[in-house]
Amino acid sequence: MALLAGRRVRDAAILLPLGAVLLFLPPYVRLFDRPGFLFNIPLLHAYIFVLWFLGIVLTALLARRLAREAEEETAASGERPPGAER
Amino acid sequence: MLSSGFIVLVAGLYLGGLFLLAFLTDQRARRGAARFVGSPVVYTLSLAVYCTSWTFFGAVGSAARNGLEYLTIYLGPTIVLMGWWLLLRKLVRISKAQRITSIADFISARYGKSASISALVTIMALIGITPYIALQLKAVAAGFDALGTPFDVPVLSPERGLFADTGFWVAVCMAAFVVMFGTRNLGADERHPGIVAAIAFESIVKLLSLGAIAVFCVWGLSDGVQDMFAKAVANPRVEPLFGFAEGFEGRWITTLFLAGAAIVCLPRQFQVAVVENADERHLATASWLFPLYLLLISVFVIPIAISGLTVLPDTANPDLFVLTVPLSEGQETLALIAFIGGLSAATSMVIVASIALSIMISNHLVTPLLLRIPSFSGPRAGDFSATLLTIRRCSIVAILTLGFVYYRVTASSNPLASIGLISFAGAAQFLPALVGGIFWQRATHKGALSGLFAGFLVWGYTLLVPSFADAGWAFNDMVAQGPWGIALLKPDALFGFAGWDPLVHGVFWSMTINLTVYLVVSLLTEQSPLESLQSALFVNAFQRGERQVEGVLTGSARTEDLFRLTQRILGPERAFRIFRDYAREHGDGDELPEPDPTLIAHVERQLASSVGAASARTLVSRIVKGETISLDAVIEILDETQQAIRTSRELETKSRELAKTAEELRQANDKLTRLDRMKDDFLSRVSHELRTPMTSIRSFSEILADRPDLDVAESSRFLSIIHHESERLTRLLDEILDLSSMESGQAAWAMVPVDAARVVREALDTMRGLATAHGVTLESILPDGGAPVLADADRLKQVIVNLVSNAIKYNDAAAPAVWVELREDAASGWVTIAVRDNGRGIPPEARDALFAKFSRGWNDLSRARGGSGLGLAISRQIMQQLGGTLEFDAEAEETTFVVQLRRHAGDIAAQ
Known part of the structure; x- marks a missing residue:
């Protein structure tokens, strides 16, 4: 993750939600609609919640990189960060 | 069973505490001390106003009825938050630059600050959200009724009078609460730190309360997760929760889309996520923290739904499982906690939604109408900010009334989720x-x-x-x-x-x-x-600075008028501060600032932060005279991006061309420098060459002039030396002239077909005397027949003589020999004459300059033997003129010069 630079981070920030949409749409969610348990949890529930949690972790990692990125950008352009105007 | 009075008391205390929290936060915020409201965590929790009583009660109901479909309502926002970099960040950035007050304001500002769009969006929002508010009333009323009655009695109320309807009292309480809460003052912008703090607190209450019930269901009613699922699988009523029904896809995709749209399009979500956003960087935290909140809520729903379906009878309303499950087990305290959680969810939604809607109604519906009335819109009309507050209070009452009416007329037949989804679909428009x-x-x-x-x-x-x-x-x-x-x-x-x-x-x-x-x-x-x-x-929100915008609108106004207008809308204190700060920032000191377009734009933005873009536009354009939008400026901004791309592309091409030109120039310069050096060299050599004979001529003629007594033999010897030296001088000058005339292409030669072999033979005949004198063996290999070429015979002979004489003169071998060979290559059509000798050869470092003028420095013999240093240069020039070549054969073992000429096809002229 630390190797991801500039443009790649931003591309990842766009691709992540698209990937999430894809995996939460019927063909994929349906794949796990079958009897069975994983860690005492029904397979379907496990799939959705594990995927959801993974998405959150990835978003958090990306968000840190993106925030640093934006900070460097504003520092470079010499402008105040947009939130700090009050 | 809890008494109604007790429930009212608890609810009242809770709401009172909430009010106190908001009040204190506002107080602190005014002193600039409420730092915690500006934290990303509070921002995230305020987004959780998304989870209303529809979530709190309805999600369990939905899960019990339709299985996992309820998850889409939380997955949609999760995905949108994951993509915050793309959408939410841009919305926030634009809203800050434009001082946006609501979603209607945003859309209207984008489409030319259109009053008609903001009015339409407001009406749509009002109608779309009414069922949603009704839903909250219904949930709280039903919850209240459920808590006050035994769990197995159906709580759906039959026809009741207005005052007997719990919903009525809920609506009244909420209206009073919101009016006190949200419209106590007209803030610096549409930010409400007190409310943000309150709803953030309520979000924690919701989460903990739902979590408490879930924990009770898993570990109180069952023996852990495994036991719960084991019991659930055995019960056919729970089956929908473990898989998808046939044809679930349509609804799944639709609700996923609606929920994703709702997180930005619902007026209250836009309010908390965009308008109340204090710092763009908070989005980075919310992007994962808010999905985590939603994930927890979704997880909590499952055990409650399972317990409701396994523990309660078929007749129980699934929308009230959150309350009836603990009640059925006699857990009245837990049920009360659940009720407070539901109340939190409902009040936070009603507070934010009705404030957002009241801002929209007052800014986009009522203000534009009032501005048509002269007494309101004239430059000398009274204070407007009080009017604005009154309008907002009335709007809140009206909104809740509408919600209540919807709740009454549609009775309570529909499940909570289906009502909410109609609102979502309205907002998605x-x-x-x-x-x-x-x-x-x-x-x-x-x-x-x-x-x-x-x-x-x-x-x-x-x-x-x-x-x-x-x-x-x-x-x-x-x-x-x-x-x-x-x-x-x-x-x-x-x-x-x-x-x-x-x-x-x-x-x-x-x-x-x-x-x-x-x-x-x-x-x-x-x-x-x-x-x-x-x-x-809007589209290029990330690519511009604010200063480019100003100056687009040109027009003139009096500063006094602008000030009076600001005073009326925003109140005297704020107007004073705005103008003072502006003047200081622009270096006007304590004077009133100049009414230039920048000030006008600034005032308009400040007004927009209170009454919306469209109304601010109307107000300002009333007092600004001769206002026009400079089309050039607009086009400039429009083209800015394309321009930048084009310019950078042009620059790239230019710089590439420049680099090429520079390289060419450098090469040309190198060549010129070299030529210049050669010229200097040439001149110095020429003068040197001329100087030697000149000196001897001068000295001998001086002797002759000074000493008349010189004997005849002596003087004639001196005279012959003078003569010899003059001849040498003439020859040198002739050669220089010859060379320069050839170089400038002036020489006119008789190009006729001649026999190259004969020319070589003649040249060798001339050289035999010299060869004998130097003791050099001169041999030739010539073909029997002729070798016809097109040339000037004398010139060609000059070249051969020059080469052979060089070969003879500079040959210092023990047994010196020179060979001349003429070959005719029929296939390629070339006639080749090679002059070879067995001398010491030419050192490699001297070969490059071999054909340059006066370039004989490599050979110390040359000076001693009286060469001019021009021979090879002239020879090469002659061969070029004749259309042939003269090369030094670097490959050959012995020193070899090669002359080549094209074979001539025609007859050889008689010589």
């Missing part, structure tokens, strides 16, 4: 105009207006009308048979699309028609200058 507006610069005001209107009509027709008919309140015939009996236009089977889920059907038609109309009309219409400007600012 904003999506094309909102998202299109920030990514598609071409989108026009007319396109947005007609798209919104079309989508709204279809939404009302396909979703709202059937919900009224379901409630048995209106439109029964229309829904059953279609309008005027036209079955093709039936609201729930438009154009014959029967058999679809009503929600999927309504969302499909309203969204596709909305989008199509928006796109097509945008393509067919043109933007006004103000629209072009705004669209450029």
Whole structure:
């Protein structure tokens, strides 16, 4: 993750939600609609919640990189960060 | 069983505490001390106003009825938050630059600060959100009733009088609460730190309360997760929760889309996520923290739904499982906690939604109307900010009244989730105009207006009308048979699309028609200058600084008028501060600032932060004279991006060309320097060469002149030396002239066919004397027949003589020999004459300069033997002139010069 630079981070920030949409749409969610348990949890529930949690972790990692990125950008352009105007 | 009085007391205390929290936060914020409100965590929790009583009560109900479909309501926002970098960040950035106050303001500002769009969006929002507010009333009322009655009695109230209806009292309490809460003052901008703090607190209460019940269900009613699922699998009623029903896809996709749209399009979500955002960087935290909140809520729902389905009888209302599950087990305290959680969810939604809506109503519906009345709009009218507050209070009451009316007329037959989804679908109608507006610069005001209107009509027709008919309140015939009996236009089977889920059907038609109309009309219409400007600012929000915008609007106004206007709308204190700060910032000290376009733009933005972009525009344009939008400036901003791309591309080409030119120049310069050096060299050599004979001529003639007594033999010897030296001088000068005439191409030669072999033979004959004198063996290999070439025979002979004489003169071998060979290559058509000797050869480092003038420095013999140093240069020049070549054969073992000429096809002229 630390190797991801500039443009790649931003591309990842766009691709992540698209990937999430894809995996939460019927063909994929349906794949796990079958009897069975994983860690005492029904397979379907496990799939959705594990995927959801993974998405959150990835978003958090990306968000840190993106925030640093934006900070460097504003520092470079010499402008105040947009939130700090009050 | 809890007594009603006790419940009211607890609820009242809770709401009182909430009010106190908001009040204290506002107080601290005014002193600049409420730092915690500006933290990303509070921002995230305020987003959780998304989880209303629909979530708190309804999600469990939905899970019990439709299985996992309820998850989409939380997955949709999760995905949008994951993509915050793309959408939310841009919305926030634009809203800050434009001082946006609401979603209606945002859309209207994008499409040229259009008053008609903001009014339409406000009306749509009001109608769309009414069922949603009704839902909250219904949930709290039903919760209250459930808590006050034994769990197994059906709580659905039969016809009750107005004052006996719990919903009525809930509505009244909430209206009073919101009026006190949200409209105590007209803030510096539409930010409400107190409310943000309160709803953030309520979000924690919701989460903990739902979590407590879930924990009770897992570890109180069952023996852990494994036991719970084991019991659940055995019960056929729980089955829907473990898999998808046949044909779930349509609804799954639709609700996922609606929920994703709702997190930005719902007026209250736009309010907390965009308008109340204090710092763009908070989004980075919310992007994962808010999905985590939603994940927890979704997880909590499952055990409660399972317990409700396994523990309670079939008749129990699933929407109230959150309350009735603990009640059925005698856990009254837990039930009370659950009720407080539900109350939190409902109040936070009602507070934020009605504040957002009241801002929209006062800014976009009432203010534009009031501005038409002269007494309100004249430059000397009274203080407007008090009027604005009154309007907002009335709006809040009106909004809750509408919600209550909807709740009464539709009774309580519909499940909570289905009511909420109708609202979501209504809010989703904003999506094309909102998202299109920030990514598609071409989108026009007319396109947005007609798209919104079309989508709204279809939404009302396909979703709202059937919900009224379901409630048995209106439109029964229309829904059953279609309008005027036209079955093709039936609201729930438009154009014959029967058999679809009503929600999927309504969302499909309203969204596709909305989008199509928006796109097509945008393509067919043109933007006004103000629209072009705004669209450029919105779409390129990340690429510009604010200063470029100002100066686009030109016009003049008196500073006093601007000040009076600001005073009226924002109050005297704020007006004073705005002008003072502006003057200081622009270096005017304590003077009133100059009324230049920058000030006018500044004032308009400040007003917009209170009354919205469209009304601010109207107000300012009233007092600004001769206002025009400079078209050039607009075009400049519009073209800015393309311009930048074009410029950078041009620059790239230019710099590449420049680099090429520089390289060529460098090469040319090198060549010139070399030539210059050669010229200097040449001149110095020439003068040196001339100097030697000149010196001897001068000295001998001086002797002759000074000494008349010199004997005859001596003087004649001196004279012959003078003669010899003059001849040498003449020859040198002749050669220089010869060379220069050849170089300038002036020499006119007789190019006739000659026999090269004969020329060589003649040249060798001339050289035999010299060869003998030097003791050099001279041999030749010549063909028997002639070798015809086109040349000047004398010149060619000169070349051969020069080469052979060099070979003889500089040959210092023990047994010196020179060979001359003439070959004719019939295949290539070349005649080659090679002059070879067995001398010491030419050192490699001297070979490059071999054919340069006076270049004999490598050989110390040369000077001693009286060469001019021009021989090879002249020879090569001659060969070039003759169309042939003269090369030094570097490959050969012995020193070899090669002369080549094209063979001539015709006859050889008689010599």
